[in-house]
Amino acid sequence: MAAANSHFPKLFQKLDLGKAGVLKNRVLMGSMHxxxxKGTVFGGQTDLTSMGKFFAARASxxxxxxVTGGVAPNRAGWVSPFAAKLSNTSEMESHKVVTQMTHEAAPDAKIAMQILHSGRYGYHPLAVAPSPVKSPIGWFTPHELSTSEVYKTISDYANCASLAKEAGYDGVEIMGSEGYLINQFLVERTNKRRDEFGGEYENRMRFPVEIVKAVREAVGEDFIIIYRLSMLDLVDQGSDWNEIVLLAKQIEAAGCTIINTGIGWHEARVPTIVTSVPRAAFSWVTEKMMSEVDIPLCxxxxINMPHTAEKILETGQADMVSMARPFLADPEIVNKSEQGRVDEINTCIGCNQACLDHTFKGITASCLVNPEACHEDDLVITPVDPGKKQKIAVVGAGPAGMAFSKTARERGHDVTVFDQAGELGGQFNMAKVIPGKEEFYETIRYFKTMLSKLGVTIKLNTRVEASDLVEQGFDSVIIATGVSxxxxxxPGVDHPKVLSYIDVLRNKAEVGKKVAVIGAGGIGFDVAEFLVHPKSDKTSGDEVDLDEYLKEWGVDKSNEVRSGLLEPKVHPAEREITLLQRKSGKLGAGLGKTTGWVHRANLVKMNVNMIGNVSYDKIDDSGLHISIKDKKDPKKSTKQVLDVDNVILCAGQTPLRELEEPLKAAGVNTWRIGGAEEAGELDAKKAIDMGTRLAARIEDSKPGDVFTMDIGSGAKVIEFFRDFRNKKAGINN
Structure with missing residues (x-):
């Protein structure tokens, strides 16, 4: 019998799946779009080599x-136009490269393909559902499946699973949660049918049970079937606990190997995966199911760090732990955990900015803290040719500077980092103090660890001049000085009432009880969030209070109430905040597609007053004088004086580039990255990506070259169908 891992014994315990084989550890890399x-227009073959490289790296x-991203069992099940589908042998042949590359990289790793039918969530006019009930986040009213079409869909699942086995997959995951087609059959919210698949719950659950039976019959006993079970719907008219348990038992009896936990529909009003959600926030849901079935529960x-996963397994809350986005942030997270190199883990911060936000825009996914994720083809990090090794100075130790320094030194360049601050992190040192963004401490910890391990020379509390850099003979200088x-x-902007966001977040300036925030971009929202909550000394995502989160968002921890929804209980805000912007329209419209609603909902709950379409007239002892333009007649406006103690400026930034011209004049190769290149709204995703890409090929590039992520072609396809939908509905963009 193998000795237990000395660092995380439960996490690295094998799991026997009977005839379906043995898993070498208890870690499941969850499905992500x-x-x-890729799919094709006519269902032929497509090149999935990039997908194979991605999974091979995680297997290694x-x-x-x-588990792969979702693959539709038929055309109606597409997530978006021409998305991935597996329904014929030609498409099956495409997938062989994925399984071959994965198994070659790690013969003891297993890979399952997720079968996902989007139902009414499909972003295309062919969408279907149990009933013609349009999704609040969808584009089209779905076609109601006839009874014969339901049976045909069941057989499509079985066919898809059979083809997946032939392609070399070790199993499939049947996506039965998050509000997709199977979920839509289960609840009265979306199932208004009166045939054998509607009405009483026993009829509504017939669809998933018959799917699992048909799949098991098609693939035999030596194949893994994971069923993603929605254990907490978090939408009105969702399932209750007794129904969920009944379905779990029926799924087990139908031949399922593993039940994976699903939490919340995509249209739920409760955030379930963003940064502000406490770690392992829903493991208690899985724990409640542990005594109900005999097959392994995931x-x-x-769950983004190994000690969190270990605690779940140690306390008997689950048999397995799923980590999806953490594998984007660090493909080596399991190996590093097994070897006790936890400080070297590039931790997922739950920001959604490069993963889910990209997905919903039709852009190839990646990761804010790891731009290599899903870009193993176009961002290749290789050692520098010894003859091209450079002595490089990086001025600024924010996200862009740290990312460049880590990658350039990893490749073999000699790197020295200068920063006038006393700590690494730059703007992340302000972001980390925002309630709900405690995970940003982890990114700073990661870069600090790696820069030290790699031998990067770091000179903090050092304001460097261009002449210093010239005298020290650097081959290249990277200006990562950020913004001001x-x-x-x-008028009156110099009044004592006025503070900048840096005064508040970094310099800890005293702020009064009544505050106006000028600027409703990401920084304005962050400042408002910071000011409405009590001061916090949390320095880790581990420290976020689960019970407070559940009360604040109205989640029933006993899971006795149908759908798990309660009335939210919100603490009174610390201050009276007014958030303002010049533009008309919704405040925070430029925030992340999958996280912006959370920030807006948070501030609305805390009674933050949001006013758009304003002009700022003056600031004086009376407060902030504004004019609010009339929505119907822009020539008219209403004047108002906001009686506030402080006015906080979050009205944009200007890049800091004073080193550039003297360095260029001295003949030094000079590059700008991060905020120094493009101030705008602070964008850590772009900064880290830019720094990494420049470092990947600086010796073969010249100042002025563009270093940007390849976003793929999906965005154009989605845009085409968005226009189609809008024209059909008479919507004028």
Missing amino acids: SGLE GGAGLM TTNR PRTPPI
């Missing part, structure tokens, strides 16, 4: 069982 699961990184959502806050030309 990445954009690598130690994952025991991996828990999921916001922009001061808008408002």
